Each structure stands twice: as C-alpha cells, then as structure tokens.
Amino acid sequence: MTALPAPALQKERRHLRVHQAEIGDRIYEIVTTACALVIPALVIAIALAVFAAAWPAFAKLGLSIVTSSEWDVAKGKFGAAPAIYGTVVSSAVALIIATPLAIGVAIFLSEFSPAWLRQPIGFLVDLLAAVPSVVYGLWGIFVLVPLLRVQVMPFLRDTLHLGSTPLFSGPAYGPSMLAAGVVLAIMALPYISAVSREVLLAVPRSQREAALALGATRWEMIRDAVVPYAKSGIIGGIMLGLGRALGETMAVTMVIGNRAEISASLFAPGYTMAALIANQFSEATNDLHLSALMAVGAILFILTLIVNAVARWLVWQVSRGRAS
Amino acid sequence: MRALTVAALMMFAVACAKENANQSATSSSTATSSGGSVDLTGAGATFPYPLYSKWFSEYAKNTGVKINYQSIGSGGGIRQLSEQTVDFGASDGPMSDEDLAKAKGGPVLHIPTTMGADVITYNLPGVTTPLKFTPQAIADIFMGKIKKWNDSRLASVNPGVALPNEDILVVHRSESSGTTYIFTDYLSKASPAWNASVGRGKEVNWPVGLGGKGNEGVSGQVKQTPGSIGYVELAYAKQNRLAIGAVKNKAGQFISPSVSSVTAAAAGVAKTLPATTDYRISISDAPGADSYPISSFTWILVYQHQQDAGKGKKLVDFLNWALTDGQALAPPLDYAPLPAEIASAVRERLKTIDSAGTK
C-alpha cells in the first residue's frame, strides 16, 4: 500500500475542512431561516384565526363596525369608531411623550453619565417593563389620575391658558385620554430606552473622536455623528414602544374612563380597541357579540399593519433625505 | 461559558422529561385526593370568588378534596364549561337558551349557591344620613334625567336632608359584568322608560357617566369624586366605607342592603317558585316587606350527566356541603345565605345528577 504523497494529503485535509465548513454553513442557514420564518407563520396563523372568527360579524354588519359610534350589545349594534380613534390618539400621545424622554435618557447614559451610574439608572428604566400592567392600572387610578385632576389639568387649562383650545377643553374629571397617554408613555419608555441605549453605547469611539476633531460641540457630535449611526436601532426601539402602546389593555382601561365617544379634547374620557376586547371578552357568550369582538381584533391587526407601514415609509424618506 | 449554558439547558430538559414522566404515570384525570394534583377545576364569576375561596379552603381541610377555582368572568366560565375544559362553571347571570344549546356535555343545571346585592353608593361630603331612593329616581339619575342632587324627586323622599346644588356624576361599569346585569335587570323592571331605551344586559349603552373598571374601579372613582354616584357589590361599598343608599322595594319600604334583607328577597320569591324551576330566575324587585330589591343569585353550573363518575361524586358531595355547612360561612364575608327552603329544594335537585355521560 502506497502512502499518499504529502501535498496531496494536505489538500485532502483542506477539502475536508472546507466541506465541514460548508455543512456548518448550510445547517446555520437552515436553522436561522427556520427561526425567522416562525414569525410570519405565527402572524398568518393568528390572522387567519382572528379573521375567521370575525367573519360573521363583518358579513352581518359590514363597514358599520368601523364607521358607527354606537356599541349596543342588547340591540346588536357594534360600532367601534370611538375605540379606533382612541387607539390611534392614545398611542400617538404616548409616543410623543415617551420618545424624547427615552432618547434623552439613552443619550445621557451613553455620553454623560459616570460609569458607576450607568448600570443602576439603566436598570431603573428597564425595570419599568417588568411592572405588571394591572399594577400600572392601579397606580394610575390611585396616584396618576388624582395628580392629573388636581395638579396637571388645572395647570394646563388655567395657568397655561390652554383651556380654550380644543385639545384641552371640557371638564377635567381625571380619567381621560391624557391619563391613558401618560401611562402608555411610561410603559413604552423602557423599550425605546433600552434599545437606544445599547445601540448608542455600541457606536465606535472613532466616530465621536472624528466629529470632535472636526470642531463639533459635544451636542453636535451626538446629533451628527453618534445618533445617525445608531438611527436604525433607535427607530427599532420606537417601533417596539409603539407596539406596546397599541396592544396594552389592562392599564389603559383603568384610567381612560371607558367612554365610547370621539372627542377632540385630551381631557375627555375615551376608549381603545384593546380595552374594548378585554373588557367584554370574558363575559361575552352571544355568538354575534364574540364575533364582533374578534372583528375589532381584526381591525386592530390591520391598523397595526398600516401604522407600521407608514412608520417604515417615513423612516425610509428621512434616511433617503439625509443621504442625499 | 458555553459549556455552562449547554449544561444548564440539558438539566432543564431532563427535569422537564422527568416531570412529564411522573405526571403521565399518575394521570391527572383520576387523581386521588391525597396526591399532589387537584381534584376538580372550576372557572367563572368574580363576584363570589372570596366566598368560594373560603369554601374550597375549608373543604380541603375537612375532606382533603382540592378544588381549583379561578375567576375569569362569568362568560369565561360558561365558555370553558361548554368546551368541557373545566368540571364546573360559575356565573352571576343565568345561561341563555342559546348558551345552553351550545354546551357540549348536554343539559346544564343551575345551582344557586349564595346571593349578593348591588348597592347604590355615592359621595356627598356633609350628608351623613343614608339617602333614600325610589326606583324611578335611580333610573332617571342613570339616564341623565335627574342632573342635580337637590332635584325635587330626590328631596321629596329625603326630607330634612340638605342636598347640595351640585351636578350628579354617574359612574357605571366599563366592562361586561354580572353586577351590571343585576342592576339593569332591576331598572328594566322599575322603569318602563329604561326598559325601552337602555334595557338589561351585562354591558349596556349607558346614556351618561364615566366607566370604571371592575367593582374596585367604580368604588375607587366614587370615593375620590365628590358628587358622584355608582352601583357596586355590597362588599365593596362596605370595605371601602362608602355611603350606601336605601332603596324602596315593591312593598313600599325603604330597605338598606344587608345580608338579611337579601336573604329575605330570595325568601319572598321562593314562595312563588314552581317545583320544576330551573333556578334561572331573577330575584330583583322581589315581593316581601323586608326584601332588598336589587338582589341576585349566583350559580354554579354543572352538567347533569357527568362523564367521570369519581369527579361527579366529589362535585355533588361538595355542593351538598356548600348548601348546608357552607352557608354559615357566607355572612361574615357579606354574602347572603340561601333561605332554608331554597337550599333544601336545591339539594333535592342535586340528586338528579348522574354519571350517565361516562363513556
């Protein structure tokens, strides 16, 4: 038996290693792709289930579910327009409040905070995600709503003279769209903040040094060199916060006043789709009622799709604009 | 470090496998009462939860039989019973004919276990004597027709009380609930105008007012808002030390809600019950001089034909206990015990439960 000549043996070994690498890569591809495809599978499965359950209501009531404001179970009328309006408004208010705060604290932690303070403050903000929503609701009822009714709303209405504007008009009972927006902002905050903070921390030092070397002030360095690098991550965080705000039920229903009416004022009580479903699902037994609730779920699904699509489009426009 | 993670995951997996092997060996559906697992599972109404948790705890101490009850709402209880994922349901409102037809295990028996009351609670600082309300006044307030506290329709039945010239802020329930059903059922009987416009139901299209979430939401709202009025279960008004109104009953008396006045309401209705009643009855606006008009049963729902003979027996034994010894545990928790004639009639009804559903 002749032994293989040395160069051929080495070639043999190299081929083996490449082959192993190829198998490894193939398995890696398959596993990660499979994981990724779980998400569309879940979404499609849930969408099918929800739309199938909602179909009887859509067939019977048609578009009135979306356009009508009258929700009367006894009479078989299911109009969810106030809930749709409320979902959009409360989430918008929540993001308007939460985004600057979250990005602000993320910038603080990544740029200015002393190293020993970073972990504790990071924890304190991230832990907001761990508070059960029922606790948010109860805290909202006993602390936030009285605070709004006694301090904040009179301040906005009288001291800042905003009471004459449509946004802040009407009696201030406490439970209101504003209360819901504030609670949702607190609940969305940790998602935006955690992601933004980690992404900002990961921006290479060279970026910062380059900007400073070019004569930027510290703020300009952050605005022009650090944040753009982290932009994708920050937007991702905002989308996560938005998702939290759109789907939250328990805390919202305890502080929003649960009034199925569309009102321009933030002081007025309102309703959201998620709250509507949660409020009525455990007690509903009538088939049409259950189907109508699933229909509201389907509409929420579609709304989430639209909102996400619009947000993505906006991001694309903004990043395109900056690049040019 | 990777080795550590892998080791941890493997230990977790092994623990899970062992656990599952254990459980399939001692199968949960025929668990003995001395084993680790639960004997019976029930779901439904939140209203009787404090009383039921007392009952199940005492019963487990006396007999070792473990009953796991979770308050996911009356509708949830009815649904889970229909799908047979629980052994019994519990509801504050009777099942409709439509619901009964959908139950997969056959005919369902309604077993009244205890009673509760919806009370009118309000926040008027400075008014110390309990206010009196007529049925029409309550309906008019909740329809928005009486807007101020010093309206003549309230003042005329409360002579000598200084009612303020303030707006009435109505607080109702935001979500579906048995409490709302009881209240609107009563108002539909008390006021033809209410019956025509709003009607009865677990949730209704409230003409006026704010929605509070749950009994605790309404009582919390009323407690914090001077000039407000709402309806809550008796226990919530008492525990929160809220003012409670007296309501005029069918016999013309102004009655305050209490354990005894609610029991009296059921006793008043019991006289008119046929022997074949299925107990899906309302006891609101009951006859009798001492009856509190906004009272209601709460029911445990069981299949007449049980599928598992062992579980069926445990269920019937428990219900018998609940209808006898258990009733004494109700008043300290602000629940009204069933009048004796109803309790014994229901126990007779329990004898019709058989294991004819066993496969």
Place this chain on the structure above:
Amino acid sequence: MKTLRNRHWISGAMIGLTYIAAVLATLPLLLILWHLVKKGASSVSVAFFTNMPHPVGEAGGGMANAIVGTLILVGIACAIGLPIGIGAGIYLAEKRTTPIAQTVRFLSDVLNGLPSIVMGIFAWELLVRPAGHFSALAGGAALGAMMIPLVTRTSEEMLRVVPVSLREAALALGYPRWRTSISIVLRTALAGIATGALVAIARIAGETAPLLFTAFGNQFWSTSLRQPIAALPLQIFAYAISAYDEWHAQAWAGALVLITMVLVISIAARFVTRSKFGAAVD
C-alpha cells in the same frame, strides 16, 4: 448667527435637557416602587414565600405557588422564545434588505403590537381546547410566542452595530461563516442581546391576559407542566380587584416580589454576560 459661543450655549442646553430626561425617566419607577413598598412591604414575610393563598379573614396567606409558577412559566417561555428570537435576529441582521427579511421584520413589529389577550385566545384554541384542560405548557407557549418579536428585533439591532471589520477579520483568518457569526459577532453583541432578552423576560413575567385562558391559575401547589399552574400576575390581579384591604396588601406585596425577581434575574444575567466580553471594539 451660529457663532461658536451660540453653538456652545445650545450644546449646554441640550445636554441639560438630557439630564432632565434622565431624571424624568427614572421618576415613574421610583414612584411606583415607593407606592408598592408603602402598601405591600408589610405583607412580605417568610409566610408569603412559603404559604399557599388563604381566604379572606385568615392571616398568613402567601404566594409560594405563584412565585414558583411564574419561574416555571418564564423558563418555558425562554426555552421557546430565546432560541427562535435570537435565530431570527441573526437572520435579519445578515440578510438585511432581502424581501423575505423585510417582510419578517415588518411582521415582527406587527406581532409585537398584538394585544396579549389575542395571543392568549389563540393559544387557548391551539393548546387548551384540543387537550381538554389548561396547562403550564400552554401558558409558557403563549408567553414564549410573545417574546419572539421583542427578542428578534432587539437582537437584530444589536448585531447590526457590530463593526463589519470584525466579521471581515475573522473570515480573513479562515473562520467559516457560521463560526464567524456565532463565535465572533454574536459574542460581541451578547451584552446588548442580553438586554433585549431581559426586557422581553420582564415584559412576559408581568403579563396576565395570556395566562387567563392557558395556565389558568392554581390555588394549590403544582409544578406539573400539564396542569394549571399559579402565576404571580394572575394572583395579583385576582387580589387587586377584590374588595378586601388584606388582599390588596397581598397584591402589592406580590407586585413587589415580582419586580424584585425580574431585577435579580437581570443582575445575574448581566453579570454572566458582561464581565468577560466588555464593550464593542473600534
């Protein structure tokens, strides 16, 4: 006119605003924690950790079964949610703009916005109704499904900020692609991924709605995966909506214990992942 002095003044003002943001952002949790401690600390005792729930009027009730139940449910959820989420995150970070990747990213955000009660109903249809009974597995699966979009997106974002130079260096040294991704890129982003995972764990540890129809809750001690199991959010919810002050106190104590548990898990996880693998390199 944007003079140097103006620019410095603006810089100082904006920096001041971030300090204010930091204060405002930490305030809610401190307020809530203080409220929880004020109302619940008195009920946290040894009995709380060792006893089962007691009816009203009987002192010494605890939430031992709920504490263990939550740990088990979180464990199951992580076993499902973390591998799938990180795997999907790796996929998205590598395949950035392909149509499939864009669709998956989009749908992930949509899934994240689903009310948790819908997830619970879905899990009930799939895992409880066919089985004929509630189970810890069904509850863990519902929670795990909720974790997936969160873990996916956060992992993706953390992986994307790893400099390309690191990957290129490893490939140049002869590492196969899969090994580069796992040993080099993933490891570098591990701290960030851990943050994302912890936020996801924090979120699901406090969820009530999905558990109502899946894990169901249990008044008694049970660690079995095929039976209903107690969970802290369920017990907190049941007690918080009751009329009784003693149950309210227990609810607040339960919330305090829940948040502390998440805090402990966070600290432990960060200790394990951060101590060796520092911040990103340039």
